[in-house]
Amino acid sequence: MKYAEKKPLSIWSVLSFLILAAFSIFVIYPLALVLYKSVVDPFSGALTFDYFSRFFLKKFYWETMVNSLQVTVCATILASLLGLPMAYLMRSVKIRGSSFLNILIVISYLSPPFIGAYAWIQLLGRSGVVTQLVNDLFGIAFDGVYGFAGIMLVFTLQSFPLVYIYVSGALKNMDNSLNEAAESLGCGRFDRIRRIIVPLVMPTLLASALLVFMRVFADFGTPMLIGEGFKTMPVLVYTQFMGEVGGDDGFAAAICVIMIGLTLAMFFAQRILARRSTYAMTALKPMVAEQATGLRNLIAHGIVYFVTGLAILPQLVVVYTSFLRSNGGQVFTGGFALQSYEATLFAKDNDAILNTYLLGALSIALVVVIGVLVAYLSVRKRSAVNSALDTVTMFPFIIPGSVLGISFLFAFNSPPILISGTMLIMIIAFSVRRMPYTVRSSAAALGQISPSIEEAAISLGASETTTFARVTVPMMLPGVCAGAIMSWVTIISELSSSIILYTNANQTLTVSIYTEVIRGNYGNASAYATILTVTSILSLLLFYKVTGRRDISI
Template sequence: MRYAGEKKCNIWVAMALGILSLFLIFVVYPLVLILYKSVLTQDGSLSLAYFGKFFARKYYWSTLVNSFKVTIVSTLLAAALGLVMAYVLRSVRIRGSKYLNILIVMSYLSPPFIGAYAWIQLLGRNGFITRILNNLFQVKLNGIYGFAGIVLVFSLQSFPLVYMYISGALKNLDNSLNEAAESLGCSAVQRVFQVIVPLVMPTMLASSLLVFMRVFSDFGTPMLIGEGYKTFPVLMYSQFMGEVSTDDHFAAALCVIIIGITLVLFFFQRYLGNRFTYSMTALKPMEAEHCTGLKNVLSHLFVYLVVLIAILPQLTVIFTSFLATGGGSVYTGGFSLDNYRNTLFSKNNNGAIFNTYLFGLCAIAVVVVLGVLISYLTVRKKSILTNILDTVTMFPYIIPGSVLGISFLYAFNSKPFLLSGTALIIVISLSIRRMPYTIRSSTAIIGQISPSVEEAAISLGCSETKSFAKITVPMMMSGVLSGAIMSWITLISELSSSIILYTSKTQTLTVAIYAEVIRSNFGNAAAYSAILTLTSILSLLLFFKLTGSNDISI
């Protein structure tokens, strides 16, 4: 949108150039450097030897196969479970559905590795449920470690994302189509597979691809419960951060491989979105009906059981955080507040809590300010420059967090950009990681604001920048704040980039939890996890308060 008398070189062009420069420095430059390092040998010559090394040895390329196996199975299970849960809760009147919806969202917001830690407490070799089963059936179970455990954690932690997307699609579905199929003699099962599923298939594919990308790039869960089943992100982390046989150049080659895979997935998602997306107008929206008999009983049992299993990790970490431990690793059976005393009131331990809130608030401030400016520039000031800016700002959405962390250490570990080891590099990485989500939500909000509102203010003598600050921003603020809260929840749960960039002085809650679990200090790990879970719950309740809704369907 360009106004009469507006100069081509104005404050908006300068702002777009400034923001683009920041992304070139903190996104493009590290990625170019990691690409260069992947083809640079120890003697300084250019070669593809590191890529050949990866594909020549089964030990390396088998981790990629393992990642695809885990990701495909987890995505299929999450998609199936999310579809069934969304349909049941939209079609059958379930008691307490409002609170069940909140619990499902809560189960998604915690990091997957916390779920892995909680399931170790439940189904590990000495887990609570494992001991019961061993005593009851006189067997010796080996726990959930390996492929099955990784799939269990990822499936239960990812299905809420599919649920939220499909629930939103079902909200816009015209139920008259379902009724027409019923009048033509279709049974309930036939209507689901021939009417409902085809209508929500584009949404299910899009959400499944998001799950696929998230699961494929996660390394925290396989590190904790994978044991001998090593995945590609674990290999990449160990090559860069391992205690022995580390190789920076080989790690860079692994980063390039995973970037290539995620790029293909991203463009495949965009293709499916453009190819299969269509609009539906719900003239007669789908409403939950009161059921009786066996259908009602089975629906309630299924929904309650799935929600209970999904939320069980959060309940477990909260419960175990109050258990007394001997030496921090063995639960003695009694209750105590020692775990919270160690984490909240110990100078050596409470720094992670303070850092999480401090870094998170700083990052959210950056995300909100830049997100609003970028969305305004790309919607209202369309040009070649803003189109480039829009494309570059989407890169962090594609890049796995561990790759971003490694690229940051490559790029900012020497002068003139010596940032490694500082709190600033943590804040920048958190901001970069969550920026695309806020940009997309802000872009959608600006698209709903008519340009005539700003034009009217300018015609009355208001400058364009003042119109933006006094009119556009306040109109966007409610949506921006609710989006910022959701970004905050995912931001404080970030592990993959923080664990590569942190030092003893810049440790965050997620890093502290991971480190305590690795050291088998389960008491402190449970207390840290409970604090993070409680923070996410309070943030989610604040989101519902601001939006005036208990539904977070997408």
């Protein structure tokens, strides 16, 4: 009896196992260690739930969870209520300068939220320009926009552009004949929006709301800067882990587990709701912006200009204050000067800018290479291993940055893998966090390429690897590059994991901005923030150049 020869192990199988092993080490293992530390006593090694008991029995601790959920849910709702009308107005009404306004909205989203918090402190803080003006004019004692109100202001204006981008893309692909049919049947404008447009874009609205929820829930910088006594879970886990008198690793791990549980619950809730409200739609007659007249035209322009102005205001404040002369601290003495740039760009032993660009470039290179390979394996080489790989690469999507940073220090602060304090640990952390977005965008680009093109190349004598390198990858490249540029912007704006993993040798721009604000060096903070903002704008222009588009639709 002849036995069939074993099929030789292909290079794709080897890559699958190697990438899965890498993600097991840098995703599964750190998270498993967080779970282990949260339920095991460090002295006796016995199973314990004391850390969780401490969290839920003391009001000071569980109140941070209530605060986080309160801020996150309210900011998500307000961002949706602001982003949806903005997208509808920009798509249905001809707004003067709409292309420029669209760019401003996207720029306001690309900036880190904590920069918005710092800018609003400059305007509405206790010594803010607007605060002093209001107090002088009306003779009141307004104490500044801190706590819940300040956090909500920053998160709403910072997050609605994400809803706007998503919903705008959905409206662009919507068949407007449904809207016209309802109009011909006597349905009013408001009823058409409520009964046709909103249900059709609901899956997209839920998807964008989930991203807003994840971003707001995980943000550390904004509540730390403007929250004052209003503490959230990212602030609590940071203070517990980085405590001056020695951090409490077990308690910090328990908080991390609770945070992951909450984001998991939100993720699955969104998936269930989206599945129930999914519609198949073909844009035979896309929505076209029409010229409005009278009061409707005035109201539409007023809303769009006002909201866009508020959204971009923090960036304008930061750029303006970066050129003001100061006493080296919080007080601007009047007049313009370049002293803030001299103190940042030309300071000795200041590598924050170089570190940011270097870390971002290396992280993006790793994200693109592995992301394209994972997308190809999961789409073209379907197997149990590749399905597991696709699932594992999505885990970081629901992990807050502070949790990822803490898990990395738990896992890689001692042999056999000792990389804490190095640039490598930050590169891996950035890459792992942004990998899900690149995998999804690469898989979408690959889905638009017919397998018959690859089959034709193989039938002409090209090997499978040659076909992948010389046919598949070049065809995927425009979409991959566009995604990489946007991922680059989010990487250089990362604070939550950076603030935990950085050392003086690998400090980044976001960490420098945060530390300068904490020290009260507002001029230096503005200079750093301006450099980051200009970098984001140049990256956005490069995105437009690569894609040939003048808007971002997801």
